[in-house]
Amino acid sequence: xxxxxxxxxxxxxxxxxxxxxxxxxxxxxxxxxxxxxxxxxxxxxxxxxxxxxxxxxxxxxxxxxxxxxxxxxxxxxxxxxxxxxxxxxxxxxxxxxxxxxxxxxxxxxxxxxxxxxxxxxxxxxxxxxxxxxxxxxxxxxxxxxxxxxxxxxxxxxxxxxxxxxxxxxxxxxxxxxxxxxxxxxxxxxxxxxxxxxxxxxxxxxxxxxxxxxxxxxxxxxxxxxxxxxxxxxxxxxxxxxxxxxxxxxxxxxxxxxxxxxxxxxxxxxxxxxxxxxxxxxxxxxxxxxxxxxxxxxxxxxxxxxxxxxxxxxxxxxxxxxxxxxxxxxxxxxxxxxxxxxxxxxxxxxxxxxxxxxxxxxxxxxxxxxxxxxxxxxxxxxxxxxxxxxxxxxxxxxxxxxxxxxxxxxxxxxxxxxxxxxxxxxxxxxxxxxxxxxxxxxxxxxxxxxxxxxxxxxxxxxxxxxxxxxxxxxxxxxxxxxxxxxxxxxxxxxx
Numbered sequence: 001x002x003x004x005x006x007x008x009x010x011x012x013x014x015x016x017x018x019x020x021x022x023x024x025x026x027x028x029x030x031x032x033x034x035x036x037x038x039x040x041x042x043x044x045x046x047x048x049x050x051x052x053x054x055x056x057x058x059x060x061x062x063x064x065x066x067x068x069x070x071x072x073x074x075x076x077x078x079x080x081x082x083x084x085x086x087x088x089x090x091x092x093x094x095x096x097x098x099x100x101x102x103x104x105x106x107x108x109x110x111x112x113x114x115x116x117x118x119x120x121x122x123x124x125x126x127x128x129x130x131x132x133x134x135x136x137x138x139x140x141x142x143x144x145x146x147x148x149x150x151x152x153x154x155x156x157x158x159x160x161x162x163x164x165x166x167x168x169x170x171x172x173x174x175x176x177x178x179x180x181x182x183x184x185x186x187x188x189x190x191x192x193x194x195x196x197x198x199x200x201x202x203x204x205x206x207x208x209x210x211x212x213x214x215x216x217x218x219x220x221x222x223x224x225x226x227x228x229x230x231x232x233x234x235x236x237x238x239x240x241x242x243x244x245x246x247x248x249x250x251x252x253x254x255x256x257x258x259x260x261x262x263x264x265x266x267x268x269x270x271x272x273x274x275x276x277x278x279x280x281x282x283x284x285x286x287x288x289x290x291x292x293x294x295x296x297x298x299x300x301x302x303x304x305x306x307x308x309x310x311x312x313x314x315x316x317x318x319x320x321x322x323x324x325x326x327x328x329x330x331x332x333x334x335x336x337x338x339x340x341x342x343x344x345x346x347x348x349x350x351x352x353x354x355x356x357x358x359x360x361x362x363x364x365x366x367x368x369x370x371x372x373x374x375x376x377x378x379x380x381x382x383x384x385x386x387x388x389x390x391x392x393x394x395x396x397x398x399x400x401x402x403x404x405x406x407x408x409x410x411x412x413x414x415x416x417x418x419x420x421x422x423x424x425x426x427x428x429x430x431x432x433x434x435x436x437x438x439x440x441x442x443x444x445x446x447x448x449x450x451x452x453x454x455x456x457x458x459x460x461x462x463x464x465x466x467x468x469x470x471x472x473x474x475x476x477x478x479x480x481x482x483x484x485x486x487x488x489x490x491x492x493x494x
Contacts, residue, residue: 025212068213086130088208122173155183263473268426276311351401425467
């Protein structure tokens with residue numbers, strides 16, 4: 001039987017958490033004994049006290065990861081053994097699914113129903129990359145007589161991973177599963193707002209049989225632990241998910257240290273383009289709601305720009321109004337809640353600033369105010385601004401909150417031009433019955449993922465990542481593993 005709101009509250013009250021770092025197979029405090037408070041955005045009180053690691057702790061973690069890599073218990077393990085451990089990690093995640101979801105809900109304000117889905121998606125990633133271990137082949141290249149040329153993939157060594165607060169467990173798995181599948185050792189730096197599920201995941205990996213030192217987790221502030229990891233000369237590659245501004249800093253850190261490759265999944269301002277021949281208005285409205293109001297809009301690929309063709313503009317907005325009446329913010333531990341609080345006071349203040357900007361630039365159609373509900377103070381009502389044009393900040397800047405900017409267009413050319421008028425290119429979606437148009441826009445839209453008659457489709461089987469200032473490289477699929485590997489060409493004369 002599914003857990004009720006009261007069940008989750010009781011579990012939260014009884015939950016025992018450990019905020020110590022995970023280095024070389026054990027929990028430990030930061031070297032300088034510094035800590036930080038992880039604040040529950042629903043209550044405004046500390047969810048946990050977290051180790052605030054710095055450069056000294058990163059040095060310890062990188063050294064442990066290097067020692068484990070050189071030892072080879074993981075890097076040179078048989079494919080069948082790595083497969084066994086990866087699948088065992090997936091099993092541990094599923095066994096502890098409710099605990100992991102609760103940690104993410106308490107720290108990040110995620111609706112518990114979404115957090116449970118995140119845990120299952122994390123398990124699927126370990127399943128998927130685990131199953132690859134004995135099913136991926138290298139290449140034999142064409143070569144002259146008497147010569148064999150092969151092209152093989154090898155693990156890079158020590159991989160750094162820095163992940164944001166919005167999908168704590170899921171984002172950790174997105175980095176860890178492919179990098180581990182490639183045979184690397186890792187140092188993971190979770191966001192200071194949400195470190196608990198990543199720390200618990202490290203323990204679960206240990207329980208599943210991952211060799212000591214292969215995975216290390218160093219929580220702490222970005223300007224200390226994150227920068228130290230980015231600048232570390234013994235880190236061979238780094239994967240980052242977060243804002244474009246911080247992603248650019250990691251490129252600088254790499255350039256000023258050892259030129260490590262840096263793979264970035266950064267910001268977005270994704271367009272949802274609705275044409276007059278939309279095949280299902282009600283389904284498209286549902287997609288628009290999911291595209292911007294999931295996790296209170298705190299999603300990198302959130303479809304925060306709604307582009308409506310003239311002929312469907314009014315009917316679509318009327319249907320959207322009806323949906324938003326039922327989208328009521330509430331306690332994220334209530335399974336019925338679909339709109340939780342923002343993650344922090346700082347993020348709440350940022351979104352409130354954009355609400356003020358929106359009132360000056362455009363027309364407020366729905367929401368536009370902060371709310372206090374269920375005892376929490378960091379709620380923003382689902383908000384819709386209309387009459388938004390490219391000159392507006394609402395059109396251009398990533399808000400990372402439940403704020404939808406609506407623009408209108410007359411024909412396909414104008415719709416494409418508006419959709420592409422952004423420094424970002426993470427995702428785009430469109431609705432049409434015209435198959436030729438669908439193919440044209442898949443070609444023309446400048447985005448890493450284009451979804452037709454849906455919104456923001458993501459799967460381990462397909463690469464995910466952005467164009468322009470949305471990032472470099474791809475997560476998921478074989479691309480997500482190969483970016484953490486080196487290509488080696490061998491010429492054998494016989």
